[in-house]
Structure formats: structure tokens, C-alpha cells
Amino acid sequence: MSDVRVHGTVEPGFESVREVFAEVAANEARDGGAQLAVHHRGRLVVDLWGGDGVDGDSLLGLYSCSKGAMALVTALLVQEGALDLDREVSSWWPEFAAEGKGRITLRQLLAHRSGVIGADGGLSPEELADDRLIAARLAGQRPYWEPDAGHGYHAVVIGALVGEVVLRATGRTVQDLYEERVRAPYGIEYHLGLPEELEPRFRTALPMLPTPAEQAFLAENPIAPDSLMAIAFNFHAATPLDLVDYANSRAVRERAPLSGGGVGSARGLSRMYAAFAGELDGRPPLLAPETLAEFARIHSKGTDLVTGMENAFALGLVPLAIRYPSLSAAAVGHSGAPGSQAFADPATGLAYGYARRRFAFAGGPGAAENTRLVPAVVEAAAKAV
Incomplete structure (x- = not known):
């Protein structure tokens, strides 16, 4: 049994999810805290938290989960005809055509195929x-590989690139569109720009506490400063990216750079995906099934040129049945650096949000506890049908 007290509620039939959360999530994140929220067919059926440092209302830095919000807003604009996936980025943003980037399309950009993964010399904290x-x-940066010749995770820049296209095409930022059309109308506790008055609810991100074996692995596998990995994560800069300091920066929380600056809770993540993928509060889904299916379709698969790992990308989103086989092929979402995970599975009516405060070892694709939490949620939902 867990020695960590679990708080919150589950609907009848989802008691097993609470048990698994107590066993793995709350314990894994006990010195930082974790949250789990699940919507099923528009109802909040799981709302749990545990460990030290967070409650159900705490707001956390959720890092690359903001890429999911960016992609969903972009999908909404494509659905409405404001954007065309197969139009060249430079047609909206002429300066981007420099250094052989003129033929890169919005589709290729969203699929992490542009090769524009960072800047020579790195980006400053500002x-x-x-x-x-x-x-x-x-805009004037050369690609680091021939555009569309392969894919690699555009870790800290894809939000700025797609966001600039949206701004040039519509005159509005993704952040403003998300606030006006998604967050405010649905009361979603996930913010692309955290208001000053909500700062007291923010809980600072905490660094990883690796085991001796994990420390040895990190020491034996350093990131080469001239590698694509270093460039994509801005580790080659004069002031290398410090992921913990990033979310703990008020400037980041206020401006919400779309590659990783969103702040919220597990409830917020789950509710956001519920609004886009299914009926919520008596309203139809924000995205038509065919739009969501197109953005969930795999566009890049194989060896990632940045990470060297086998992975896959849809359009700004990540197809998640590869990582969590209990999900349907339609399941799509995005994770965040500390181990957070969020997705919608429209085939089963599930929307899922998991958030943790302290970084997990190798948590980027979603902390390890998600591999037990997700199947528990899927099994409970299937029995609730």
C-alpha cells in the first residue's frame, strides 16, 4: 500500500484508477506532488492529487504541453479556412524564405520536418x-538539414515558428485566440499567459533527483555541444537552457512561449482536450472529427534526427497509441518535460491530464507512471460504457 495520502474524487467505476495513482504516481512524485484528471464523454470522472507540495488547484509549469494547445488552435484555424496546411510558410512570412526555406509548408513545419530547430550560437534567456x-x-536561420528530408524534434522553437504564421495570417496571436475561444469560454485551468493574480497558486518546478544509476548514465552519455540535440534544446548557447529555471521565470509564465510556457493543472489539460475532441458542457467539440483525424495522422515516423530515438509526430501533436498501446489509433496529445502527459482519445471519449512538479528521469515523453495510469483509465472507461 502507498504511504502517500491521495486526495480528490473518482466517479463510481474508476476506483481502480485511484488505487494505481496511489501506488505509482503519488509515490513517484511524493517530494513534489502530482495531479491526475480524466474526462470521459465530457464528465470529469477522475480528479486526484497526492504527494508533497500540490493540491487540486495548484498551477504547475507544464512545458511542452503548450505545444498541444498551439496545435489545437492551429487545427481550429485550418478548419475555418484561415490557414492552409499545404501553403508555404513564406507566403505569410516573407522573411522566412531566407537560406533556402522558401518552400517549407505549414504541414512540414508542424510535422517537425523543417530542419529549423534552433539558432546558430543559441538563443538568449530573453x-x-x-x-x-x-x-x-x-527568419534568417539556415535549416540544419534539408527541409522535409527527415524529422527531428523542434523542442524550443516550433511554437515561435507556428505562432508567427498564425500572427501573420490572422493578426492575432495563438495565445490571444486560445484565451478568447478556448480557455475563457470553458473555464479551463490551463493558461497561455498566467495572470499576475494567479501567481500565488503557482508551484515552482523542482529539479530531478536522480538515483546513483541514473547519475552514472547521465555522466556516461553527455550531450555533445555541437550535436543537433544540443542545438534543438539550446544547450549550445552562451547561457544554456535550464529547464527548471525556465518555468520558474515570471517572464516565461507571463508571455507563454508556445514551445513550453503554458501553466496549469491536470484538470486544465484534461478539460482542454475534452473541449476539442468531444461534447463538453452541452457544446459540440471544437474540432470536427475529420479535422482532428488529420491532425492526429502520422506525418513523421522513424529515427528522430535530434534525439536519435524512434518516434512519430502528427501535426504539432504526438500519436500516443505507440507509447500506450491500450489507446486507440486516434489518440493524440503532447507531453511535458517533468513527465506531464495530456491527450484525447476520441474513439473512447477520454481526455487525460497528468501533471507533476518535480522532473522525472527521462520524463520528456511522459513520466514512467503514465504507463500504468493510462491502461487503468482505459480499462475503467471501457467498463463504464
Whole structure:
């Protein structure tokens, strides 16, 4: 049995999820805290938290989960005809055509195929906190591989690139569109720009506490400063990216760079995906099934040129049945650096949000506890049908 007290509620039939959360999630994150929220067919059926340092209302830095919000807003604009996936980025943003980037399409950009993964010499902390500054640097940047010749995770820049396209095409930022059309109308506790008055609810991100074996692995596998990995994660800069300091920066929380600056809770993540993928509060889904299916379709698969790992990307989103086989092929979402995970599975009516405060070892694709939590949620939902 767990020695960590679990708080919150589950609907009848989801008691097993609470048990698994107590066994793995709350214990794994006990010195930082964790949250889990699940919507099923528009109802909040799981709302749990445990460990030290967080409650159900705590707001956490959720890092790359903001890429999911960016992609969903982009999908909404494509659905409405404001954007065309197969149009060249430079048709909206002429400066981007420099250095052989003129034929890169929005589709290729969203699929992490542009090769524009960072900036020569790196980005400063001030630039990392401001998408417009990143976009200005990258407009004249050469790609690090031939565009569309392969894929690699555009870790800290894809939000700025896509966000600049949205701004040029609509005159509005993704952050403003998300606030006006998604967050405010649905009361979603996930923010692309944390208001000052909510700062007291923010809980600072905490660094990883690796085991001796994990420390040895990190020491034996350093990231080469001239590697694509170093460039994509801005580790080659004069001031290398410090992921913990990133979320703990008020400038990042205020401006919400779309590659990783969103702040919220597990409830917020789950509710956001529930609004896009299914009926919520008596309203139809924000995305038509065919739009969501197109953004969930795998566009890149194989060896990632940045990470060297086998992975896959849809359009700004990540197909998740590969990582969690209990999900349907339609399941799509995005994880965040500390181990957070969020997705919608429209085939089963599930929307899922998991958040943790302290970084997990190798948590980028979703902390290890998600591999037990997700199947528990899927099994409980199937029995609730």
C-alpha cells in the first residue's frame, strides 16, 4: 500500500484508477506532488492529487504541453479556412524564405520536418521567453538539414515558428485566440499567459533527483555541444537552457512561449482536450472529427534526427497509441518535460491530464507512471460504457 495520502474524487467505476495513482504516481512524485484528471464523454470522472507540495488547484509549469494547445488552435484555424496546411510558410512570412526555406509548408513545419530547430550560437534567456524574438532570429536561420528530408524534434522553437504564421495570417496571436475561444469560454485551468493574480497558486518546478544509476548514465552519455540535440534544446548557447529555471521565470509564465510556457493543472489539460475532441458542457467539440483525424495522422515516423530515438509526430501533436498501446489509433496529445502527459482519445471519449512538479528521469515523453495510469483509465472507461 502507498504511504502517500491521495486526495480528490473518482466517479463510481474508476476506483481502480485511484488505487494505481496511489501506488505509482503519488509515490513517484511524493517530494513534489502530482495531479491526475480524466474526462470521459465530457464528465470529469477522475480528479486526484497526492504527494508533497500540490493540491487540486495548484498551477504547475507544464512545458511542452503548450505545444498541444498551439496545435489545437492551429487545427481550429485550418478548419475555418484561415490557414492552409499545404501553403508555404513564406507566403505569410516573407522573411522566412531566407537560406533556402522558401518552400517549407505549414504541414512540414508542424510535422517537425523543417530542419529549423534552433539558432546558430543559441538563443538568449530573453529570446526564449518571447516568441516574437525567437521568430525574428529564425527568419534568417539556415535549416540544419534539408527541409522535409527527415524529422527531428523542434523542442524550443516550433511554437515561435507556428505562432508567427498564425500572427501573420490572422493578426492575432495563438495565445490571444486560445484565451478568447478556448480557455475563457470553458473555464479551463490551463493558461497561455498566467495572470499576475494567479501567481500565488503557482508551484515552482523542482529539479530531478536522480538515483546513483541514473547519475552514472547521465555522466556516461553527455550531450555533445555541437550535436543537433544540443542545438534543438539550446544547450549550445552562451547561457544554456535550464529547464527548471525556465518555468520558474515570471517572464516565461507571463508571455507563454508556445514551445513550453503554458501553466496549469491536470484538470486544465484534461478539460482542454475534452473541449476539442468531444461534447463538453452541452457544446459540440471544437474540432470536427475529420479535422482532428488529420491532425492526429502520422506525418513523421522513424529515427528522430535530434534525439536519435524512434518516434512519430502528427501535426504539432504526438500519436500516443505507440507509447500506450491500450489507446486507440486516434489518440493524440503532447507531453511535458517533468513527465506531464495530456491527450484525447476520441474513439473512447477520454481526455487525460497528468501533471507533476518535480522532473522525472527521462520524463520528456511522459513520466514512467503514465504507463500504468493510462491502461487503468482505459480499462475503467471501457467498463463504464
